[in-house]
Amino acid sequence: MKICILTPIYFLISISSFAQSTGNTYKVKNGTDISQAIPFGERYKYELFRNGKVYFRNGKISTAKLNYSLFHGEIQFINLQNDTLMLADNDFIDRIEIGNDLFYYVRKNGHIWLKNNFGEIKLAEKQRLMIMGKEKYSAYDQYSATSSISSYSSFNNGNGVALGLKGNDKAVLRKKSIYYLIDKNQRFYLANKASLFKIYPEKKRILNGYLKENDIDFNNEQDLINLLQFSSSVK
Structure with missing residues (x-):
């Protein structure tokens, strides 16, 4: 099973860093290591890495401790050295099972979670922690919202995302679900x-x-x- 080692997720470096949360929304200061600033349970689908199976198209099956990363939008696993890693051979994978949950891989969009089966059509969900905008720092420790980040961004690779924040600016992140339809020939559609x-x-x-x-x-x-x-x- 090919792997990709994860690097820490950072915004641009700054002296101090922290994250504030309100419900499913987080405000992360420039320079923050998000993997430390946001609780584990908010960064992953499951509270712990769970026993799972990776089914390859050639019939091979691999077992590992698996979890779904909301930052990356993909399944991660823990190896024997206790490193957290990402799969790098998704195009050769048929499906992934974590407990009773089933995941499929959509090229360039990561893994999606099968939610319902309606016979000829299935419904799947992709959850992500997405960048919804930023708050610009002003005097007296005050922040004001700005729409300079006009489109959604998400953590979908091991290198994190550079937001181009300045000084004490904060990124605003929120959990968001995207839904997919799967036809009888296992083709995926938004x-x-x-x-x-x-x-x-x-x-x-x-x-x-x-x-x-x-x-x-x-x-x-x-x-x-x-x-x-x-x-x-x-x-």
């Missing part, structure tokens, strides 16, 4: 209307009617469950 019609072209008219009658949020898990239950029931 959960949206176009993907639904691509999977069910013969049901497009009926499903379009359902979407017009129901206010479906493709970022809401329960809305997606209701939609896919209906989709799978249409003959």
